[in-house]
Ligand code: SF4
């Protein structure tokens with residue numbers, strides 16, 4: 510990697526702490542990803558992206574800013590990228606997956622806050638995230654209570670926080686609220702960028718986002734093959750990079766991996782031996798560099814064949830229909846897509862159970878491992894309902910409750926080993 514210290518200093522990063530973070534992430538990446546055998550050649554692109562995640566990509570984002578484009582940071586898959594693309598903006602996911610700056614974060618948040626929220630605060634307070642520092646506007650959303658209340662303090666430590674209200678029920682009133690919020694957001698984007706969202710620009714934004722999702726759908730479908738042509742870790746990595754990379758380049762790179770996987774399937778090449786137990790992971794999102802549980806699973810002689818999470822199929826399923834003649838109609842189509850996201854903050858949330866069952870069938874999973882972050886009430890509570898329903902339907906389930914620390918890795922490994930033995934054919 511080139512020397513980016515000057516760029517990082519310009520963004521106000523704490524260079525010493527940031528160097529430390531990069532070293533930890535780099536080592537974790539080498540241990541978790543580069544140690545895998547028989548990876549598709551196309552994954553080299555993703556290795557490159559990860560090696561430059563705070564370097565070249567940030568430079569590109571700063572260049573875009575210099576051209577007058579706006580950078581919008583988000584924490585939730587409910588924020589419609591299409592609208593950001595329609596003002597020629599850059600949309601980046603800001604969720605963080607490392608235990609970093611928690612002590613500082615706990616000056617603002619109760620100790621019993623989930624790691625995802627603490628990490629967002631920790632990265633900002635520790636001045637180690639060039640994405641947060643590059644954003645012209647950060648979008649929060651009223652989803653779980655933790656996030657909703659956390660944004661009340663977050664607004665004091667970041668520039669220009671915009672909080673979007675979101676429905677909690679899949680009712681006609683809920684849909685209307687979502688539409689009203691998306692229209693308000695569109696207006697805010699127009700004001701800050703000085704660019705008008707037109708039918709043409711919005712259709713273009715929708716097309717870019719749809720293509721990105723189509724490429725991921727293609728990748729997911731290939732993971733259904735009897736001999737998995739790609740590891741779950743690499744599948745997850747593509748889903749995580751979905752939030753950072755240039756969308757068009759990302760789409761092309763995922764499609765290139767898919768071309769290679771199609772050949773592998775035809776030639777009967779897999780990354781794990783035949784009859785390796787197949788696992789679907791489900792639950793809270795896993796932000797970079799949160800690879801603990803998938804690493805444990807794939808080192809316990811099982812392969813992950815899908816992710817029912819926001820860094821996975823919950824975040825990428827369904828496309829936006831481009832068939833419309835006005836911006837208002839296009840926003841309706843955007844609402845139609847996003848309103849189907851079955852996040853556990855909705856009540857009731859039967860769609861998620863159905864989606865998990867569908868995924869188990871589609872990807873021929875032998876069991877489901879549910880990943881719930883400690884202190885995450887929506888997913889923890891829902892996991893009990895899911896466990897009961899799935900076990901009744903004959904689908905074995907393992908509930909894992911964890912955080913971002915490595916302390917429980919040994920204990921989790923023992924439980925995953927026992928589960929893999931249970932689902933072994
Ligand atoms: S889990 Fe829910 S709140 Fe979190 S990113 Fe996904 S949709 Fe948003």
Ligand code: SF4
Pocket residue numbers: 623624625626653654655656793794882884885886887888
């Ligand atoms: S993991 Fe759970 S508690 Fe944490 S932000 Fe997401 S929904 Fe909220």
